[in-house]
Amino acid sequence: MKYGYFDDKAREYVITTPRTPLPWINYLGCENFFTLLSSTGGGYSFYRDARLRRLTRYRYNNCPLDQEGFRIYIKDGDIVWNPGWQPVQTELDRYSCRHGLGYTVIEGERGGITARQEFMVPRGDNCLLIRFTVSNGGDATRSFKVFPYLEFCLWDAMDDSSNFQRNYSTGEVEVTASAIYHKTEYRERRDHYAVFWSNRPADGFDTSREAFIGAYNSPAHPKAVFGDGCTGSVAHGWQPVAAQQFDLELQPGESCSILFGLGYIENPEEEKWEAPGIVNKVRAETLMARYADDDAFDSAMSALRAYWEELLSGYQVSSESAPLDRMVNIWNQYQCMVTFNMSRSASYFESGIGRGMGFRDSCQDLMGFVHIIPARARERILDIAATQFPDGSAYHQYQPLTKKGNADIGSGFNDDPLWLIAAADAYLRETGDWSILDEIVPFDNDPSLAQSLLEHLRRSFNYTRTHLGPHGLPLIGRADWNDCLNLNCFSAHSGESFQVSGPSEGPVAESVFIAGMFVKYGRSWADICRHAGLEQEAEDADKAIAAMETTVLDAGWDGAWFRRAYDAFGQVIGGKECEEGRIFLEPQGMCVMAGIGKESGQAAQSLASVQEHLDTKYGIVLLQPAYTRYHLELGEISSYPPGYKENAGIFCHINPWIVCAEAELGHGDRAFEVYRKTAPAFIEDISEIHRTEPYVYSQMIAGKDAVSFGEAKNSWLTGTAAWSFLGVSQAILGVKPTLDGLQIDPCIPASVSGFTLSRRYRGARYEITVENPDGVQHGVKEMLVDGCPLAGNVIPVRDAGSTVQVRVIMG
Numbered sequence: 173m174k175y176g177y178f179d180d181k182a183r184e185y186v187i188t189t190p191r192t193p194l195p196w197i198n199y200l201g202c203e204n205f206f207t208l209l210s211s212t213g214g215g216y217s218f219y220r221d222a223r224l225r226r227l228t229r230y231r232y233n234n235c236p237l238d239q240e241g242f243r244i245y246i247k248d249g250d251i252v253w254n255p256g257w258q259p260v261q262t263e264l265d266r267y268s269c270r271h272g273l274g275y276t277v278i279e280g281e282r283g284g285i286t287a288r289q290e291f292m293v294p295r296g297d298n299c300l301l302i303r304f305t306v307s308n309g310g311d312a313t314r315s316f317k318v319f320p321y322l323e324f325c326l327w328d329a330m331d332d333s334s335n336f337q338r339n340y341s342t343g344e345v346e347v348t349a350s351a352i353y354h355k356t357e358y359r360e361r362r363d364h365y366a367v368f369w370s371n372r373p374a375d376g377f378d379t380s381r382e383a384f385i386g387a388y389n390s391p392a393h394p395k396a397v398f399g400d401g402c403t404g405s406v407a408h409g410w411q412p413v414a415a416q417q418f419d420l421e422l423q424p425g426e427s428c429s430i431l432f433g434l435g436y437i438e439n440p441e442e443e444k445w446e447a448p449g450i451v452n453k454v455r456a457e458t459l460m461a462r463y464a465d466d467d468a469f470d471s472a473m474s475a476l477r478a479y480w481e482e483l484l485s486g487y488q489v490s491s492e493s494a495p496l497d498r499m500v501n502i503w504n505q506y507q508c509m510v511t512f513n514m515s516r517s518a519s520y521f522e523s524g525i526g527r528g529m530g531f532r533d534s535c536q537d538l539m540g541f542v543h544i545i546p547a548r549a550r551e552r553i554l555d556i557a558a559t560q561f562p563d564g565s566a567y568h569q570y571q572p573l574t575k576k577g578n579a580d581i582g583s584g585f586n587d588d589p590l591w592l593i594a595a596a597d598a599y600l601r602e603t604g605d606w607s608i609l610d611e612i613v614p615f616d617n618d619p620s621l622a623q624s625l626l627e628h629l630r631r632s633f634n635y636t637r638t639h640l641g642p643h644g645l646p647l648i649g650r651a652d653w654n655d656c657l658n659l660n661c662f663s664a665h666s667g668e669s670f671q672v673s674g675p676s677e678g679p680v681a682e683s684v685f686i687a688g689m690f691v692k693y694g695r696s697w698a699d700i701c702r703h704a705g706l707e708q709e710a711e712d713a714d715k716a717i718a719a720m721e722t723t724v725l726d727a728g729w730d731g732a733w734f735r736r737a738y739d740a741f742g743q744v745i746g747g748k749e750c751e752e753g754r755i756f757l758e759p760q761g762m763c764v765m766a767g768i769g770k771e772s773g774q775a776a777q778s779l780a781s782v783q784e785h786l787d788t789k790y791g792i793v794l795l796q797p798a799y800t801r802y803h804l805e806l807g808e809i810s811s812y813p814p815g816y817k818e819n820a821g822i823f824c825h826i827n828p829w830i831v832c833a834e835a836e837l838g839h840g841d842r843a844f845e846v847y848r849k850t851a852p853a854f855i856e857d858i859s860e861i862h863r864t865e866p867y868v869y870s871q872m873i874a875g876k877d878a879v880s881f882g883e884a885k886n887s888w889l890t891g892t893a894a895w896s897f898l899g900v901s902q903a904i905l906g907v908k909p910t911l912d913g914l915q916i917d918p919c920i921p922a923s924v925s926g927f928t929l930s931r932r933y934r935g936a937r938y939e940i941t942v943e944n945p946d947g948v949q950h951g952v953k954e955m956l957v958d959g960c961p962l963a964g965n966v967i968p969v970r971d972a973g974s975t976v977q978v979r980v981i982m983g
């Protein structure tokens with residue numbers, strides 16, 4: 173069952189009922205100001221940091237769902253309705269929500285009145301704009317009232333939802349004819365305030381929630397709207413809100429629009445005040461003046477569309493499959509941008525107060541984003557590297573506002589260092605910008621410890637190399653990629669964090685997964701050394717990698733698949749002797765991607781075992797059999813009921829590793845089969861089972877052991893976005909940036925006769941046609957570049973600005 177449809181031409185997903193299984197959201201903003209917006213107008217805004225600079229309030233896990241947002245109430249006689257249906261839920265004659273790239277349009281119609289809300293965050297400014305257009309489609313004059321409403325957050329979202337003894341007394345606002353200024357804490361240490369404005373004077377306002385909503389009412393039944401209108405309240409303490417009232421009259425066929433905005437303004441210390449106690453509004457007025465009319469809104473919208481058009485043009489495919497094209501050309505790349513911006517901080521599943529930017533998460537996110545805006549990926553790599561410790565290990569997370577490592581969670585996640593090599597390697601392959609390796613970057617955010625980025629990568633490699641356990645495999649530390657495999661934790665008390673309890677290190681517990689990573693990204697490190705003229709160091713790395721490969725094929729091989737780990741007692745995890753957790757997915761993906769056992773057959777055997785033991789109709793589960801009881805020595809993984817999350821859920825992030833691994837072995841049919849099982853546009857028809865947005869990936873789909881098999885959770889902020897894009901763009905469609913140029917190496921279903929693709933790469937444009945006359949899955953028989961045959965399949969780097977015609981004949 174579907175709840176809408178893809179409009180590919182407009183690059184929108186159009187939701188046709190407000191009753192989606194869960195709120196289906198969009199992200200507005202791609203620089204510093206962000207808004208999460210649901211299909212009914214729910215959501216919130218923040219400036220840069222969802223925890224520390226939250227502009228509007230949102231109550232997670234609320235009942236009913238999704239109450240807070242950017243609401244407009246229309247009062248037509250006795251009937252009150254919202255164009256987005258929520259929160260009053262008056263039935264509409266027509267409803268639609270168009271989620272587009274950086275904007276959303278919600279439209280509702282009732283009793284001949286059509287109301288449209290166009291939401292966007294314009295480029296270059298810190299504000300949300302909402303154009304509200306209302307039309308009278310009937311044949312009589314209509315008079316009605318319109319009330320926009322939102323609730324402010326007192327900035328620090330954590331404090332806002334917990335420190336009530338203080339914050340019930342701190343709220344402050346100022347009001348002018350068309351604007352409401354939220355200035356809580358501005359009197360003391362804050363240099364910023366928020367402003368909600370309209371581009372015409374309001375007929376009324378309220379800034380106290382109690383006055384507008386009523387102490388015992390909900391946003392579904394605001395006292396002022398259902399009663400006599402706004403009261404002109406000025407909030408002192410309690411809950412400051414922004415509500416306005418407009419009394420409108422429309423002739424038959426007439427329309428009118430009001431432009432609303434929510435802005436974030438910073439003032440330098442010496443310019444904070446206009447008069448004692450009165451905020452300096454100059455910057456706010458300048459911002460409001462910039463968006464004063466429809467023309468300004470339209471041109472900001474055109475600029476946003478042009479921006480996205482340009483960004484997405486870096487990789488565009490035209491194939492025989494519409495869902496494939498819409499994933500690759502639009503939604504997967506869009507999600508990559510969002511995960512790059514947000515890491516795991518703010519979604520409808522991530523509260524924005526928990527996790528900041530993840531070290532490993534951000535490294536992986538940028539691998540799917542680097543082709544979109546390489547310069548931002550460069551900046552991010554340097555930020556991430558600055559949170560590395562001098563010994564090569566790393567803070568696991570950092571706060572985006574301060575860019576400082578997060579001491580609460582600390583370090584000890586032993587896969588983190590290698591992800592930095594993966595990220596830097598992706599950047600170098602995309603850009604050829606070797607100057608990044610010379611950048612001087614602090615360790616532990618301490619400038620006195622700064623060294624070149626090359627030195628950071630060296631220490632990443634050496635950290636893994638020098639932290640090996642009894643079998644010669646890398647020590648796992650607190651956990652590796654699988655945050656829930658906490659082999660040194662031994663937590664027996666409820667309420668303890670699996671992530672930070674227990675020792676961060678143990679001398680015994682080892683990870684086969686990190687070993688696979690060491691081989692894969694160690695090779696990247698060796699290649700970087702070679703290109704940087706460090707031949708001796710490259711050879712040295714090669715030796716360590718070869719030794720690790722041997723170790724994996726020995727201590728890491730179980731007979732038919734790769735083992736997962738050794739626990740703190742030296743017992744195998746993910747091996748045939750295990751009653752539960754006999755086979756895990758991660759090491760199969762990572763070790764085969766690394767090419768381990770490719771020649772000797774273990775790689776193919778490992779993937780056959782995945783298909784036999786872990787595959788389901790909705791995707792590949794993380795392990796089997798699921799853990800049915802809590803294992804002290806394994807930690808969080810066994811805390812989940814069978815089939816959920818890391819305990820045998822379909823963890824979408826690792827499915828594309830299998831796509832890449834299958835492609836590594838030339839299995840085009842299987843690579844595509846794995847790809848399509850979790851790709852949202854391919855499973856749009858089962859939206860009632862899948863439940864999350866059909867245009868983006870979710871972190872997890874309940875596995876076959878779960879009652880709700882097939883139900884997804886944690887949409888949007890997941891490494892699945894980046895890895896799925898790598899899987900489809902590089903492994904399947906086969907366009908791979910290398911250190912020396914663009915390699916074309918498709919691995920596709922035998923039934924596909926070909927496709928065309930346009931790729932921007934290092935400033936040049938490659939127009940690529942792939943033909944598959946013999947119906948093969950893999951292999952390039954012939955390649956013509958600008959009409960001339962090319963030896964091999966790597967096109968040497970071309971001049972920026974040039975267009976290169978590439979014809980690839982598979983066979």
Ligand code: BGC
Binds near residue numbers: 530654
């Ligand atoms: C985390 C990742 C982790 C994954 C698997 C995600 O929620 O953000 O860092 O690799 O779970 O545990």
